[in-house]
Amino acid sequence: MGVIISIVNQKGGVAKTTTAINLAAAIGQKGKKVLLVDLDPQGNASTGIGVNKRELKYTTYDVIMGEIRPEEAVISTNFKNVWIIPATQALAEGEIRLTSIKNKTLQLKKALLQIKDKYDIILVDCLPSLGVLALNGITACDRMIIPMQCEPYSLEGVAELLSSVKRVKASTNKGLQIMGIVFTMVNKKLTINKDVQQQIKASFPSELIFKTEIPRNVKISEAPSHGEPITYYDPASSGAEAYKKLAAEVLKKCKEANVML
Template identity: 55%
Template sequence: MGIVIGVVNQKGGVGKTTTAVNVAAGLGAMGKKVLIVDFDPQGNATTGFGIKKKYLEATTYEVIMGEKRPQEAIIPTRYKNVKILPATSQLCEAELQLADVEQRNHQLRKVILQVKDDYDIVIIDCLPSLGILAINALIAVDRIIVPMVCEPFALEGLAQLMQTVKKVKRTSNKDLKFMGIVFTMVDKRLLASNEIMRDIRKSFESDLVFQTVIPRNVRVTEAQSVGEPIIYYDKNSKGGDAYERLAKEIWAKCREMEKKNG
């Protein structure tokens, strides 16, 4: 049974896509069957896997609007065990068009249910918003991972996200759970960010913050600019090593979850 994980944070530029892409590649390299769903009109996860958007025959947009089956849009990536449901800027239109659809918030869930058992893990890269697409994602997933940059306003955004998660859990997805916060783009030389990390670790149960911390590392950006996950671009870089460890930590949490569910 596939486990569905959303990478969410309504704050922009915190490393959601970088985390989704590199964890997907890491899990694939570990032998897990992975589907990554690009659920952001920016289509960065699609580009991050080196996919040229102009050649796509179907994308998340058609699938979410019920015009195509997910199997028609999912394509392999060049990387081991990873397939992708790609996105382009057309996904913007879904945000408006879904407003007139009765089951508007459940569209992605319906799509995911059709495919999730073909994979060990499905990772959804979300857009930076808490609008209709983001709500669709929260209703579709079992667990959320929240990448976070240690900046002074990080906690304010987190409070807002937690409120939305609570509401979705109460009304539409009772099994939704928080898997953890992952600190991204960390520069350990910055005392302020060390303090913020410490405060967040104190205010959350320890198993809700990932042990692995992702350092700021230029190799990660370089890898993205050539459309390669970091473990294929430079496995031995600090970023490559960190994302490999994060993928292992996530898989361990998935295993725990399976055990609990029997």
């Protein structure tokens, strides 16, 4: 049985998608089977991993509306051990249509449970919101990874995020746990980065902060337009090294918590 990990932060542009794509690839390269689920109408995870959105038969929208069997929407990628359920703008319609469905936040969980045993890790790239789609991501997962950029407003909204997590945990997803906060786009030279990092570290228990930090690295920002994860686009870059380390840390945490067989 695999483990479902959602990458969540309602703040936009904090490297959720970058982390989802690059973790998926790095974990796949370590020999584990990974399914990436694009839960964002922007479809950035799909484009970034080389999916041609014009050729898609089914997407996350069909899966979340329960209109197909989830495996029908799974497509392979060019990267070792990585599959994806892609998303397009059509998913925005899901946010609207789900509101009239009973158990509207349970749709993704129901679908992923049907295919959970086929993968070691399922990574869900959530959209920047705490609406019904994102709540599907939080409800479906065993563990959450929260990417954070160490900028002045990083901590704003965290309280709101944690209270959503608490509510989901108390109702539909009792086993939910935060795996960790990962600092992204870190520039060690910036005092503000260091200050905010200290503030975040002071607000959370140390086991909730990943040891691996992702540095700001121009290669990471170039890779998506080539449809490649960083460990393929530039395996020697500091970004690739960081995501390989993060992958190892994620797998270690899964093993320690016994959430992966």
